[in-house]
Amino acid sequence: MPRKLPNTLYLSLVTVDPDSAVPLYRQIYQGLRDAIIAGRLTAETKLPSTRDLATIWGVSRNTLRNAFDQLIAEGYLEAIVGRGTFVAEARMRQPALQAVDNGERIRPISNIGHYLEPFGRNVRHARSRGNAFAVGIPDKQTFPHEIWNRIVNRCQRRQQSTTYSREFKGIPALREAIASYLISARGVRCSAEQIDIVPGAVSGMLVTTLALLNPGDQAWLENPSYINIGGLINYRGAEVVPVPVDCQGLDVQAGIDRAPNARLAYVTPSHQYPLGVTMSLARRQQLLGWAADNHAWIIEDDYDSEFRYDGPPITALQGLDTDQRVIYVGTFSKVMFPSLRLGYVVLPPDLVDVYTGVKLPMTLHAPTLLQAAVAEFMLEGHFVRHIRAMRKHYQACRDALITAVARHLAGAITLGAHDCGMHVVGYLAAEFDESTVVNAANKLNIAITPLSNDYLAPPKKAGIIIGLANVRPDEIDGYIAQLAAAIL
Ligand SMILES: Cc1ncc(COP(=O)(O)O)c(C=O)c1O
Structure with missing residues (x-):
């Protein structure tokens, strides 16, 4: 059976540096060859189309064809007419479990280590792209730094103990404060006892998937989705089942058709990441009904729903759940700032001990x-x-963005759902290439990202994700005018 990896993985598998003296086709050839030799790409893996890979790496299709031709000539890849390009059998290392350093010492690492190593390499090569319109990063100028610093200093002076806290689930004062906030602002039904404080929502979701999934289980993921979530499911050796998203949110029927017995569904119902749509009530009920009938769990990632501009925030899916199927996850990364690394998980009461037991050895x-x-x-x-204050600020940014796009980029970019959240998707007209637009924007200090990177499976839509942060409303027209001048 041919294997397929998420297209997003290829972004970190090969680092393409346009400023390097090494020709682009050679960088791609070497990156793919290294991945095959190291067992990160195994035999029978079907590569994405040259069009998709060209978009992912920001190169032309010709460059990619040159790299492919070389790899085919050397026997690393095999092109099968009408079916696509595959990693060839002969070059696969069996087993793909070991790395050998230059001195020929065996340095065994796990399969998951092999699989995720490219992400680590990518971090090493990560470069700053500038900040205007940064996606998922809150505006830093509007944060009340003085008040925060005063509070931190006061707490520091008061804190007596330097040993491990016995409050593994988080200090009671914070769990109480979060519970009363969630009950009143998000319609979540919970008590402080159900709340666990974690170093970031993603680590809470990792604990959750470790507690709930077995290797081989299936998990629905919204397609497109927040890229890190696929990694969490893969950690567990579980299978990611991409489920399409339309204007009503996750297409629950498509999930049922593809994997009716999935153990878990990951959703962002209040503000789908990245498309920005809200899950309709009918879909919410259908999802909860499926989970209850199939003993499945739902992770509700409620990462930025506080910022709703055209009405009050939509209440959480968790509040509709009568069968205790929803694990609600929130973060302070968006409403405060991400380097704080604090988030929380609201668990059904019967999962609290299981979850805590799994969490302790990981993070205490x-x-x-x-x-x-x-x-x-x-x-x-x-x-x-x-x-x-942030809601007002982002609303002003959003309004300025709508006006600027209509003025400078009408016909080239169509904005997606924009009634909520800290980013807006701009869909590109057919004649525009995602990587060309993103590269042009990055040169102007506009930190937009390609939409197709967040898809786990085709069909993909070409677009850009535009954050509403780190730009003042009165600067937006200027930035968008510059972008228009660069790409039109
Ligand atoms: C959809 C979504 N969920 C979760 C997170 C991350 O949360 P945390 O920083 O608390 O790990 C992000 C961050 O960008 C996100 O976009």
């Missing part, structure tokens, strides 16, 4: 000083005030 507990500071920030009312 989140930093208590920051937990105490966030609790005070919430209790003194700064949290809600800050959200209100």
Whole structure:
């Protein structure tokens, strides 16, 4: 059976540096060859089309064909007419479990280590792209730094203990503050006992998937989706089942058709990441019904729903759940700032001990000083005030973006759903190439990202994800005018 890897993985598998003296086709040839030799790409893996790979790596299809021709000539790849290009059998290392260093010492690493190593390499090569319109990063200028610093200093002075906290689930003051916020602002039904504080929502979701999935289980993922979630499912050796998203959110029937017995569904119902749509009530009920009938779990990732501009925030899916199937996950990364590394998980009561048991050896507990500071920030009312101010700020950015795109890029870019959240998708007209637009934007210090990177499977839509942060509303017209001049 041919294997297929998520297209997004190829982004980190080969690092293409346009400024390098090594020709682009040679960089791609070497990157793919190394991946095959190291067993990261195994025999029978079907490569994405040259068009998709050209988009992912920001090169021309000709460059890619040159690299492919070389790899085919050397026997690493095999082109089968009418079927595509595959990793050839003869070059696969069996087993793909070991790395050999230059001194010929065997350095065994796990399959998952092999699989995820390219992500690590990518981090090493990560370069700053500038900040305007950064996706998923909150605006730093509007944060009340003085108030926050005062609170942190006060908590630091007060903190007596330097040993491990016994409050592994998080300090009670913060869990209470989060519970009352979620009940009133998000329609979540919970008590502080169900809340676990984690160093970031993603680590909470990792604990959740380790607690709930067995190797070989299937998990629905919205397609497109937040890229890190596929990695979490893969950690567990579980199978990612991409489920399409339309204007009503996750297409539940398509999920049922593809994998009716999946153990888990990951969704962003309030504000789909990245497309920005809201899951309709009918779909919410259908999803909850499927989960209840099939003993499946749902992870609700509610990462930025506080910022809704054309009405009050949509309440959480968790609040509709009568069968305790939803694990609700929230983060302070968007409403405060991401380097804080604090998030939380709201668990069904019967999962609390299972989850805590899995979490302990991984993280013990989140930093208590920051937990105490966030609790005070919430209790003194700064949290809600800050959200209100940010909502106003992002709304002004969104309005300016709509006006600027209509003025400078009409016909080239069509904005997607934009009634909520910290980013908007711009769909590209057929004649525009994603990587050309993204590269042109990055040169202008506009940190947009390609939409197709977030797809786990075709069909993909070409577009860009435009963050609403780190740009003032009155600067937006200028940036968009510059982008238009560069690409039209
Ligand atoms: C959809 C989604 N979920 C979760 C997160 C990350 O949350 P955290 O920073 O708390 O790990 C992000 C961050 O960009 C996100 O976009």
